[in-house]
Amino acid sequence: MEARFRGRLGAFAIDVAFEAPGRGVTALFGPSGCGKTTVLRCVAGLQRLDGRFALGGDVWQDGGRFRPVHKRPIGYVFQEANLFAHMSVRANLLYGHRRTVGRGVPETIREGEVVELLGIGRLLDRSPQNLSGGERQRVAIGRALLAQPRLLLMDEPLAALDRFSKDEILPYLERLHEVLSVPVLYVSHDIAEVERLADHLVLLRDGRVVASGPVQELQADPALPIARMPEAGVTLPAVVQGHEPAYGLTTLDLAGGRLQVPGDLGPVGAGRRVRIAATDVSLARQPSAGSTILNVMPARIVAAEPQDAVQVMAVVALGEDGQGARMLARVTRKSWEMLGLAPGQPVFAQVKGVALVSKEVAGD
Amino acid sequence: MIWQPILLTLQLAALTTVILLLLGTPLAWWLARSQAWWKEAVATVVALPLVLPPTVLGFYLLMLLGPDGPGGWLASLWGARSLAFTFEGLLIGSVLFSMPFVVQPIRNAFEAFGDRPLEAAATLRASPLDSFLTVALPLARSGFLTGAVLGFAHTVGEFGVVLMIGGNIPGKTRVLSVAILDYVETLQWTEAHLLSAGMLVFSFIVILTMMTLEKRVGRVKR
Numbered sequence: 001m002e003a004r005f006r007g008r009l010g011a012f013a014i015d016v017a018f019e020a021p022g023r024g025v026t027a028l029f030g031p032s033g034c035g036k037t038t039v040l041r042c043v044a045g046l047q048r049l050d051g052r053f054a055l056g057g058d059v060w061q062d063g064g065r066f067r068p069v070h071k072r073p074i075g076y077v078f079q080e081a082n083l084f085a086h087m088s089v090r091a092n093l094l095y096g097h098r099r100t101v102g103r104g105v106p107e108t109i110r111e112g113e114v115v116e117l118l119g120i121g122r123l124l125d126r127s128p129q130n131l132s133g134g135e136r137q138r139v140a141i142g143r144a145l146l147a148q149p150r151l152l153l154m155d156e157p158l159a160a161l162d163r164f165s166k167d168e169i170l171p172y173l174e175r176l177h178e179v180l181s182v183p184v185l186y187v188s189h190d191i192a193e194v195e196r197l198a199d200h201l202v203l204l205r206d207g208r209v210v211a212s213g214p215v216q217e218l219q220a221d222p223a224l225p226i227a228r229m230p231e232a233g234v235t236l237p238a239v240v241q242g243h244e245p246a247y248g249l250t251t252l253d254l255a256g257g258r259l260q261v262p263g264d265l266g267p268v269g270a271g272r273r274v275r276i277a278a279t280d281v282s283l284a285r286q287p288s289a290g291s292t293i294l295n296v297m298p299a300r301i302v303a304a305e306p307q308d309a310v311q312v313m314a315v316v317a318l319g320e321d322g323q324g325a326r327m328l329a330r331v332t333r334k335s336w337e338m339l340g341l342a343p344g345q346p347v348f349a350q351v352k353g354v355a356l357v358s359k360e361v362a363g364d
Numbered sequence: 365m366i367w368q369p370i371l372l373t374l375q376l377a378a379l380t381t382v383i384l385l386l387l388g389t390p391l392a393w394w395l396a397r398s399q400a401w402w403k404e405a406v407a408t409v410v411a412l413p414l415v416l417p418p419t420v421l422g423f424y425l426l427m428l429l430g431p432d433g434p435g436g437w438l439a440s441l442w443g444a445r446s447l448a449f450t451f452e453g454l455l456i457g458s459v460l461f462s463m464p465f466v467v468q469p470i471r472n473a474f475e476a477f478g479d480r481p482l483e484a485a486a487t488l489r490a491s492p493l494d495s496f497l498t499v500a501l502p503l504a505r506s507g508f509l510t511g512a513v514l515g516f517a518h519t520v521g522e523f524g525v526v527l528m529i530g531g532n533i534p535g536k537t538r539v540l541s542v543a544i545l546d547y548v549e550t551l552q553w554t555e556a557h558l559l560s561a562g563m564l565v566f567s568f569i570v571i572l573t574m575m576t577l578e579k580r581v582g583r584v585k586r
Contacts, residue, residue, distance in 0.1 A: 046483055069486040070494075076487035082480050086502040095498075096488030147488050 001026070001056075001151070001183065005042045007049030014038055014049060014207040020200050022056055025177055025184040027194040027215075029226075030204035036187045039204070040155050043185060044076050045069040055151055055183075073105075075144030075182075077154040081136035083128035089139050090124040096147025105148050109180065114142045117179060118172055134165030138172060145180070152184045158193060173197055191226060195219075195235045195275060196357050220326035222305035222313040227328060232313070233277035235357050236325045240270045249294075256317065256324010257297040261354045273357040278313060278328035280353040285339055287348050295351040301343050302326065304336070312336045316349050327351075366555055368535055369543035370562075376451070376539060377519040380458040384466040384515045385508070387459070392467045392507075393496070396474035407471075411464045421461060422528025429453045429529060454530040454537050458519045466515040473507020474500065509577050517570045521563075 004017040014035045020026040028036040041047040045060065046069055052062045060067045075096070083092050093111065101107045115121050118138045128136060137157055144152060157173075158166045170193070177184070177197060188194050194201065194215070201218045203210040203226065211224050218224055219234045226232060238252040243264065250265040251258060252272060265272055287296055300322025304314040312333050318324030327349060331341075341347065395407050413421055426448055429435030435447035435456075447453035481503060485495035501508075523541040530537030532546060540559055547556035 044487055046486070069483075070489050070491050072487075074487055076484070078480065078484065080480075082484045084481060084484070084499060084503075086499075086505075095485070095490070099489040099494075143488065153487075 002054045005049045005051035016209050018202045018209050018212045023183050024199035025197050026200040027198035028187045028202050029194050034204040035207040036204050040187050073150040075147050075149030075152045077144050077157045079156045080160050081140035093143050100148045109145050114145050118142045133161050134168045152182050154186045220315050235275045238272045238274050254325050256319030259295050275355040275357045278330040281329035282350045284348045293350045297349050299349040301345050369540050373540040377516045380519045381516045388466040392470035395471045413461045414464050418524025422525040425457050425529045449531045451536050457525045457529050461525050462515045462518045465518045466511040469510040470507045473504035477503045513574045
């Protein structure tokens with residue numbers, strides 16, 4: 001997927017260019033008003049700026065060539081579900097389906113499959129007016145999928161929902177990710193959502209691309225604005241290695257390290273995704289004896305960036321050789337200087353907290 | 365005898381409504397969605413009959429439809445002298461006179477649902493015509509109902525324009541409102557009473573129906 005858009009909307013200038021893999025979820029992430037929705041609308045053809053867009057070898061826009069929206073093989077999920085109020089849920093679901101499968105487009109996503117996946121079976125004969133916000137958004141996702149998209153575009157599909165409905169939909173989105181092979185372009189300003197769903201990240205600010213790359217790579221770059229957010233951290237793939245039932249712990253293998261986390265996280269060999277916040281990692285020069293912290297792993301400092309007068313954001317790579325997974329550690333400048341820490345040095349990373357991001361994740 | 369003006373009026377109103385729906389829908393669509401700077405000027409022209417005295421409109425129509433105007437030239441195509449004082453002339457006048465009552469509610473209905481449903485339809489592969497037929501029209505149905513009822517009723521109730529360009533030719537241009545005047549002038553009170561009371565009941569039913577429909581359709585829409 002290759003995108004380049006440039007133009008003005010009133011006083012706001014947009015100049016973006018990025019490439020993203022043709023599979024998995026790519027998040028367009030940035031603060032409100034950074035132009036991410038505009039970029040998504042340009043990809044859909046709902047808005048037109050100068051530029052180019054191609055998916056695989058299929059060019060949708062280039063110079064004077066511009067394929068109209070209704071001829072692009074997309075699915076679009078709006079912030080508000082935007083269902084057709086005069087049709088039943090079923091008629092909504094099949095609106096795009098009739099116009100694709102009904103005209104000879106091969107059916108790769110079936111009605112039954114979508115209804116099951118999104119749990120909307122008992123809503124089919126209802127009218128969209130009688131649905132909750134979360135239900136409406138699930139139907140909207142189903143409607144977009146049944147149009148047999150080759151690219152699914154989602155514009156903050158959770159932003160208009162309350163916390164409760166968000167938690168209701170997120171698992172469905174995760175399942176989509178696992179079950180379907182359609183690439184997704186996902187607009188969001190919520191880092192937690194992005195970490196949970198995305199594989200690839202395009203970071204936008206003031207109509208420009210700040211950085212673009214795999215999520216884990218960008219998370220562990222101390223120079224980027226996401227590392228400055230209070231909730232900065234990394235999400236890492238892990239594999240269940242064993243259990244310690246006497247203590248109720250599960251041991252997870254990470255690249256270059258091992259974690260023990262509370263609870264039974266599933267059978268040995270299962271893939272999991274964990275999140276480690278920068279504030280939950282501290283650094284020590286020696287392996288601390290007599291500490292209650294369970295997870296202490298040898299690592300090497302890769303980079304560091306002072307954040308303000310008080311704090312330093314350090315990136316450490318697990319393993320004595322420093323070849324393993326990267327984590328962020330937010331430490332005070334005082335302790336950083338007292339311990340004489342610097343990039344290249346071996347340290348011990350003490351992890352105070354680990355959050356499970358999602359139950360099921362195919363290993364990246 | 366008393367039925368002739370009634371039938372003529374119904375015929376005129378029905379034809380006017382059909383023509384207005386056919387002409388008014390694209391016009392209302394354009395007014396609702398165009399970005400052209402001069403569209404409000406067009407909207408104003410459409411709305412003029414709301415404020416103009418019917419006699420003014422009738423006067424200009426008389427000029428246009430008469431033997432010396434373009435209407436006269438048009439009429440000469442089928443050997444007539446003029447479009448004034450004919451049913452066709454009356455129809456043209458009614459269409460112009462009732463246009464705001466049809467165009468405005470339809471335009472409002474098109475504007476009420478905004479761009480979003482049409483954008484959704486486009487992302488689901490509906491061509492512009494397809495989404496107009498399957499999304500815009502059904503979503504605007506309350507506007508069409510209101511427009512049709514108002515257009516019909518307003519045509520039934522017109523008087524000034526008819527008098528100016530239609531005259532009082534039985535079976536051709538002698539519609540209800542003119543017939544009532546006629547009966548009063550010739551002191552035929554029974555007929556005048558019958559038609560007037562009929563119009564009163566008709567108007568009451570029209571407005572009541574419209575209000576009920578609007579409420580029902582409105583509820584489905586929310």
